[in-house]
Amino acid sequence: MTTTATDTEHLVHAVNVTKAFGSNEVLKGIDMTVDAKEVVCLLGPSGSGKTTFLRLINQMETLTGGRIWVGGELIGFEDRNGKLHVRKDKDIARQRARIGMVFQRFNLFPHMTALGNVIEAPVKVKRLPKADVTKEALELLDMVGLGDRARYYPSQLSGGQQQRVAIARALAMKPELLLFDEPTSALDPELVGEVLGVMRNLAEEGTTMIVVTHEMAFAREVADRVVFMDQGVVVEEGPPNEVLLNPQEERTKSFLRRVKHEAETEAAHDAELARILEEAAG
Amino acid sequence: MTTTTEARPAVSDDRPGLIHATPVRHPWRWVAIAVIVVLALMFLNMLIFNPAFNWPFVLEAMIQSPVIEGFWKGTILVTILAMLFGVILGVILAVMRLSDNPILRGVSWLYTWFFRAIPRYVLLVIMGQLGLLFAEGIALGVPFDWKIIEWLGLSGDWRIGPFDANAIFVGLAGGVIGLAASEAAYMAEIARAGILSVDRGQMEAAQALGMSRGKAMRRIVLPQAMRVIVPPTGNETIAMLKDTSLLIGIPVGTELFFQLQAIGNRTFQVFPILVAATLYYLIASSVLMVGQAYLERHFGRGFGVQVSADKEEADKGLAIGAAK
Numbered sequence: 224m225t226t227t228a229t230d231t232e233h234l235v236h237a238v239n240v241t242k243a244f245g246s247n248e249v250l251k252g253i254d255m256t257v258d259a260k261e262v263v264c265l266l267g268p269s270g271s272g273k274t275t276f277l278r279l280i281n282q283m284e285t286l287t288g289g290r291i292w293v294g295g296e297l298i299g300f301e302d303r304n305g306k307l308h309v310r311k312d313k314d315i316a317r318q319r320a321r322i323g324m325v326f327q328r329f330n331l332f333p334h335m336t337a338l339g340n341v342i343e344a345p346v347k348v349k350r351l352p353k354a355d356v357t358k359e360a361l362e363l364l365d366m367v368g369l370g371d372r373a374r375y376y377p378s379q380l381s382g383g384q385q386q387r388v389a390i391a392r393a394l395a396m397k398p399e400l401l402l403f404d405e406p407t408s409a410l411d412p413e414l415v416g417e418v419l420g421v422m423r424n425l426a427e428e429g430t431t432m433i434v435v436t437h438e439m440a441f442a443r444e445v446a447d448r449v450v451f452m453d454q455g456v457v458v459e460e461g462p463p464n465e466v467l468l469n470p471q472e473e474r475t476k477s478f479l480r481r482v483k484h485e486a487e488t489e490a491a492h493d494a495e496l497a498r499i500l501e502e503a504a505g
Numbered sequence: 506m507t508t509t510t511e512a513r514p515a516v517s518d519d520r521p522g523l524i525h526a527t528p529v530r531h532p533w534r535w536v537a538i539a540v541i542v543v544l545a546l547m548f549l550n551m552l553i554f555n556p557a558f559n560w561p562f563v564l565e566a567m568i569q570s571p572v573i574e575g576f577w578k579g580t581i582l583v584t585i586l587a588m589l590f591g592v593i594l595g596v597i598l599a600v601m602r603l604s605d606n607p608i609l610r611g612v613s614w615l616y617t618w619f620f621r622a623i624p625r626y627v628l629l630v631i632m633g634q635l636g637l638l639f640a641e642g643i644a645l646g647v648p649f650d651w652k653i654i655e656w657l658g659l660s661g662d663w664r665i666g667p668f669d670a671n672a673i674f675v676g677l678a679g680g681v682i683g684l685a686a687s688e689a690a691y692m693a694e695i696a697r698a699g700i701l702s703v704d705r706g707q708m709e710a711a712q713a714l715g716m717s718r719g720k721a722m723r724r725i726v727l728p729q730a731m732r733v734i735v736p737p738t739g740n741e742t743i744a745m746l747k748d749t750s751l752l753i754g755i756p757v758g759t760e761l762f763f764q765l766q767a768i769g770n771r772t773f774q775v776f777p778i779l780v781a782a783t784l785y786y787l788i789a790s791s792v793l794m795v796g797q798a799y800l801e802r803h804f805g806r807g808f809g810v811q812v813s814a815d816k817e818e819a820d821k822g823l824a825i826g827a828a829k
Contacts, residue, residue, distance in 0.1 A: 320715025334807045343724070
């Protein structure tokens with residue numbers, strides 16, 4: 224296998240990616256491709272390495288081994304005649320600007336309004352005229368349903384609203400690829416739906432997305448492909464209906480059983496609550 | 506299920522209504538008030554009737570032109586400049602201290618270690634004598650040029666100057682350099698604490714948007730760090746205001762306390778002079794406190810108590826926006 228050749232067929236192409244923190248090997252050789260306009264959901268138990276893999280794509284961590292290409296360009300390193308050289312900070316910043324990222328904890332800039340958060344990077348990184356950027360930013364905020372919250376500070380917004388601003392902020396850079404790192408895990412249950420709704424719309428518009436999530440229903444409905452990871456390796460991947468409904472690997476099966484059991488417990492609680500409420504009302 | 510037509514259930518004898526409770530008595534509070542009133546009257550009596558205060562002389566001393574000049578130049582100007590350079594250098598030192606480069610980290614640590622160890626008065630005396638090290642003056646140019654020129658077999662020199670060292674290190678300039686150098690060591694620690702108080706996710710989010718480390722630091726991290734940095738910096742500024750009275754160590758005479766003492770020594774009116782100095786320092790630090798309050802409000806945008814005011818502003822802004 225040639226690992227030095229650039230790859231322009233796939234938008235994201237990862238080959239034998241390994242990552243170790245000290246002696247702790249978190250990723251043990253991941254191969255993955257993501258094509259343009261594809262939505263891929265990374266599933267797996269916590270500690271399976273799915274978030275680390277996402278962070279490697281955006282160079283929040285440095286690769287230990289393997290290669291990742293995004294848009295045909297090697298991430299983090301430059302290949303000069305078969306010898307790898309670490310890219311300069313400026314070059315890394317340029318590569319990152321092409322990739323949008325949405326975090327579990329939103330990470331909005333608290334000292335800027337929602338609008339300020341969205342226009343910051345286009346104005347300060349791409350150096351686009353502020354008036355044009357503001358107009359587009361307001362449209363983006365409208366799109367995520369927050370047109371009337373443009374001048375609010377993050378602390379004045381609910382978690383779901385903050386996460387939607389964060390999505391608008393990422394979109395403002397017109398990225399080729401959007402990475403979502405458990406975007407609904409820090410939200411109250413009643414706020415999850417509004418964020419998933421925005422993501423569903425993005426998927427329908429043909430945005431390329433890699434989503435680390437625990438939302439099985441979302442993965443099944445929106446993903447073109449799901450990738451199940453466990454203990455640093457890809458266990459199984461394929462169309463959601465195959466992997467989620469008819470898993471082949473034992474580890475996938477046991478994970479799905481656990482998820483199903485949790486969901487059933489929750490559903491039983493909900494049914495019980497509904498019964499009590501109904502009784503009280505009757 | 507019951508429905509109520511009135512907003513509030515009716516009050517009847519068997520349901521408790523409004524509360525009219527007897528408050529707890531605080532007799533000691535009244536005793537304390539009485540004691541404080543008596544003490545305050547005694548103090549006021551002393552201020553007015555003790556001839557040592559000599560209030561007309563206090564006012565006269567305060568408006569002497571050398572005193573006013575000393576106040577503006579030696580006290581206010583030196584405070585502003587020393588804090589300005591001290592804060593800038595301090596932030597640079599803090600960023601160095603947090604960098605990946607071990608040399609920069611080491612230099613920053615060494616600087617803080619050195620300048621925190623030296624008392625400001627001693628440092629200012631040293632500043633005044635630095636001219637001894639540069640008896641031939643100070644020149645700008647190529648380092649070790651005489652050696653290089655010797656190697657190359659040339660003659661002459663590659664430098665501009667020399668300038669008189671005493672012109673740089675003595676006088677108000679020397680005072681500003683000395684006080685700023687000392688202040689930077691303290692500000693470095695304050696700024697470092699401020700930078701560390703900002704969540705790591707902020708740097709990550711900024712970098713994910715394509716910002717360089719430096720830009721993320723300037724645009725995202727430092728503005729948030731300022732919220733933590735400003736209050737202790739206010740403290741430092743007031744401390745600096747008072748430490749300008751150490752300028753005599755250089756020695757510099759264009760300074761408030763030195764000028765007032767000079768009047769006191771000439772006229773033997775020792776106490777009124779001290780009162781005049783106290784009044785000046787009180788006024789100046791009060792003005793600084795107002796400035797600090799404004800700064801805290803500015804850098805508190807989007808945080809805590811400030812939020813409700815922001816929200817009103819936001820609502821107003823949107824109302825105006827909608828009207829357009």
